[in-house]
Amino acid sequence: MPSKNAKPRLAVWKFASCDGCQLSLLDCEDELLAVAQAVEIAYFPEAVRSALSGRYDLSLVEGSITTPEDAERIREVRRRSRYLVTIGACATAGGIQALRNFADVAEYAAVVYARPDYIRTLATSTPIADHVPVDFELRGCPINKRQLVEVISAFLAGRRPAVPPHAVCIECKRNGNVCVMVAHGTPCLGPVTHTGCAALCPSYNRGCYGCYGPKETPNAPSLSRWLAALGMDARALQRLYRTFNANAAPFREESERHGA
Amino acid sequence: MARRTIKVDYLARVEGEGAFKVVLRNGKVENAEFRIFEPPRFFEAFLRGRAFTEAPDITARICGICPVAYQMSAVHAMENALGITVAGPLRALRRLLYCGEWIESHTLHIYMLHAPDFLGYSGAIEMARAHGEAVRRGLMLKQVGNEIMTLLGGREIHPINVRVGGFYRTPPKRDLAPLAERLKWARDAALETVRWTAGFDFPERARDYTFVALRHAEEYPFNEGRIVSNRGLDITAAQYEDYFEESHLPRSNALHARLKDGKAYLVGPLARYSLNFDRLSPLAQQAARDAGLEPVCNNPYRSIVVRAVEVLYACDEALRIIAAYEEPERPFVAAEPRAGVGFGATEAPRGLLYHRYRLESDGTIQEARIVPPTSQNQASIEEDLVNFVESFLDLPDDALRQRCEQTVRNYDPCISCATHFLRLDINRG
Secondary structure (H helix, E strand, C coil): CCHHCCCEEEEECCCCCCCHHHHHHHHCCCHHHHHHHHHHHHHEECCECCCCCCCCEEEEEEEEECCCCHHHHHHHHHEEEEEEEEEEEHHCCCHHHHHHHHHHHHHHHHHHCCHHCCCCCCCCCCCCHCCCCCCEEECCCCCCCCCCHHHHHHHCCCCCCCCCCCHHHHHHCCCCCCCHHHHHHCCCHHHEEECCCCHHHCCCCCCCCCCCEEEECCCHHHHHHHHHHHHHHHHHHHHHCCCCCCCCCHHHHHCCCCCC | EEEEEEEEECCCCCCCCEEEEEEEEECCEEEEEEEEEECCHHHHHHCCCHHHHHHHHHCCCCCCCCHHHHHHHHHHHHHHCCCCCCCCHHHHHHHHHHHHHHHHHHHHHHHHHHHHHHHCCCCHHHHHHHHHHHHHHHHHHHHHHHHHHHHCCCCCCCCCECCEEEEEECCCCCHHHHHHHHHHHHHHHHHHHHHHHHHHCCCCCCCCCCCCECCCCCCCCCCCCEEEEEEEEEEEEEHHHEEEEEECCCCCCEEEECCCCCCCCCCCCHHHHHHHHHHHHHHHHHHHHHCCCCCCCCCCHHHHHHHHHHHHHHHHHHHHHHHHHCCCCEEECCCCCCCCEEEEEEECCCCCEEEEECCCCCCCEEEEEEHHHHHHHHHHHHHHHHHHHHHCCCHHHHHHHHHHHHHHCCCCCEEEHCCCEEEEEEEEE
């Protein structure tokens, strides 16, 4: 029997988020107990009551940085972690809450809270990589749990995760879907969006809405011309790029070219 | 002993970031605070200017554990504003999708978050060493809930198939048949879950709660019904803001909701069950009685058994829906934008979830208001701490802290939801 300390130590951290990406780990019903055999789940407050202690071999970080305390806390997480992997659109691109980056956060607080003076928040929501070095970014809103298992396995084995960076279109073709944009004129972000979801939306007769964020080297201006030809106006185009990955540079820059 | 403080700065095994603090002086609770430090994300602010069609996908991101609840309250509020009604098989499929979320969310809470309190473990993975069979049963049961959401929604977290008016694609009847086989197993596992949780040791504590939940003429409530209480409240979703109000306390990034007379109230499984026992299926009613539950349950520590009864009901109901399912002609009812206000209230796993939207004539959202269940339960959580902690004072600090945590977990608080929403310190004076 190896001693308990011989197992790699895994930690799961939460910043501004919906908890959905860390839930993906608990949603690995078939693998969870096996993962728990292979690693020591040393810090995972959503699932286990345990104290923060020592260093962690692999830290999975969910959520974006939106408060001064969290900007400090992520540095502490980095110091304690051998590898730091971000999970999901919030940690990787700032999440839906990065819509504040295009607005006035004081006005936002006044809309939601009776006493905005009780709220401490930053003017922006930013990804983890804006604050500390990140070893790998896993995309998606939410992440794909199969890819999460691959990422954990890869880091335990000391290799790079096999997570392809190409467009949703490639996976969509491979699935044999009829193109919703060509055949039905449905606006679709598939050509510029990072794969990982198994081309889910087109499989359900709807256009991709970009929840995995930009693929490598996307050509968003070209896609926007096609979408405009389908009848999308400037406001609708801007909204299309400004959802769960609004702060990812290719989507942000493209959204700034449109709008009212 | 003059002053004793029990505090927890980061409450584990709940969804999101919360803490609590209880201050005791001479054996009396001086103050109990449940605090939410989860950072705010401002959904109601950035929903303004979005298209009405975007609300279900955007509000789903408030909570990764109950996204379907947000999607359902959003679509019902929008349909209310646009004057359309979704009936027949589309309505039944929405109910089926909600069954999936209840099974998934409740089973997660029962087995992974709450049972370790009763059996004395730090979490389910440690608990699995001595209770392997139970934990495996819980994981498999949770998986069946996820399978319903994956089939109907495309994926279990943030489903992509829900739209205003219905769905993007509806399943052929043959696709539901394998699910029915899985659900028959799940129904047995849920029954076993009721028996398993009924065997835990429960502190004998009760309070005279004001329960608030939906009530429907025929069904145990998911998407439709009037908002009722055990004190005679009986209103529509459109009247919600006339009877309830939210206030903002300095300790919390979540708003506290109370009745307008200032009283705390309780939403969620205990309220739903106690106001709707007669709407449960005969199997669920019998299982509840066999588990020692009365038709009204005032002991919050028994909420774990009530959740198990609701899982059983959801399995039973899902099987009924699948058996009766006829494929709809179209996957959705078309909706034309128009100016107006729409209200929606549905039963999230943790309780009543209220949405209100004001739309411009082109369907752009002008104003959004969302009141999640945990905001509504915050006041009741604090009152439970005040009322129950004094009776546990002979416990040493560690055990007392654990008991307080269990008391908060009775509510399955969902802190990401409530932020706009909660944190627990115990201070013994």
